[in-house]
Amino acid sequence: MIIHTYKPPGLLSAFVDYFWYMESQNTACQNELSLPDGSVDLIIDLTADQVLMATASNETLRLNPVFVCGPHSRHFVICNSLVTRVIGIHFKPGGAYPFIGYPLDQLHNVMLSMDAIWGHLAGKLREELLELPTFEQMFHRLHDRLLQLAVKPLDRHPAVQYAIEHVSKKNAQTDHVQHIVDQIGISHRRFIELFQRETGYTPKRYSRIRRFQEVLRERNERQKMTDWSAIALDCGYYDQSHFIKDFRAFSGLSPTDYVTIPGRHHNHVHL
CATH class of the missing domain: 1.10.10.60 (Homeodomain-like)
Structure with a gap:
């Protein structure tokens, strides 16, 4: 398993805790629990065209490969595949709001495909990242695109x-x-x-x-x-x-x- 993180500088540092990149190869598809931490993650799966997740009540969700895990107060289940390659954004508490646009309480315990918010630009972002050969380049591209994709002013009350x-x-x-x-x-x-x-x-x-x-x-x-x-x-x-x-x-x-x-x-x- 390979995991890398990157803390964005400048304006984004007030909203984003870190970007993260993970790749792994599993001998078996072992699912895992993800526990609530008071924040939001935006996730881009670089291997699958559809992602399987499950709620705490065992409801299976089929999501597009660019999706948001809203603020949770219950665990959810990550349905891992044999080969995983994922990049994501871990927002600071309250930091996701300018980029999601929805009042975040509407996404409480919700996972949502980002094309519902960003339209075709969500898929375009993934395509751009897939063309880049290194995670460092992906982090920098993600930094630039995230600034452009904000749907609310970049400020916090x-x-x-x-x-x-x-x-x-x-x-x-x-x-x-x-x-x-x-x-x-x-x-x-x-x-x-x-x-x-x-x-x-x-x-x-x-x-x-x-x-x-x-x-x-x-x-x-x-x-x-x-x-x-x-x-x-x-x-x-x-x-x-x-x-x-x-x-x-x-x-x-x-x-x-x-x-x-x-x-x-x-x-x-x-x-």
């Missing part, structure tokens, strides 16, 4: 950006929302509308997902640490049942069933 920075802090509590509202000087209702539009989540749900992600990061950094309870308490869960409830809600697994795929991000888990 300052209230949403402020809230993301504060809600994303380790051990942030959901009751911080009122504090944020007091700081930004807009109504609670307007703040919730803006936050859902640009991130796809309510602030409370986003905070829960970020806390869940903090647990996964801690677990993978402490490879020899098997005490999930200690990690959960360190990350702000008030008891074991609270932690297990969130873990099951977001992953469909119990903590003891969580096994990451070697060489992959901690959100990619053996099915």
Whole structure:
């Protein structure tokens, strides 16, 4: 398995966490779970003309090879093929909105072919990438085209950006929302509308997902640490049942069933 990443400079750095490229050859088609992380990925499959994915409720989706995984609060299933070659964009929380155009809460737990948004330009982008011999060239082409394909102005509402920075802090509590509202000087209702539009989540749900992600990061950094309870308490869960409830809600697994795929991000888990 080969994985490369690239952090775009300049204007895109405010919206995109990184571009990524992956290629692999599998001896068997092993499906995997992808867990929610509070963000959005745009994916371009460079091998298949149609991509198979599945929802947490086992609904099979057949997507065009350029598609978006909207903001999820449940896992979804990646149906791998024997040969995989994929490039993608991992947006920062709230960063996908100018390029998707839809209010992101309309794409909550949704995967959508990008020709519904970009029309024929989605397929044209894939064709351009297929003509390039190296992933470095693909990254640079993707950078240039993404700037051109934005469907909304490249700006972020300052209230949403402020809230993301504060809600994303380790051990942030959901009751911080009122504090944020007091700081930004807009109504609670307007703040919730803006936050859902640009991130796809309510602030409370986003905070829960970020806390869940903090647990996964801690677990993978402490490879020899098997005490999930200690990690959960360190990350702000008030008891074991609270932690297990969130873990099951977001992953469909119990903590003891969580096994990451070697060489992959901690959100990619053996099915």
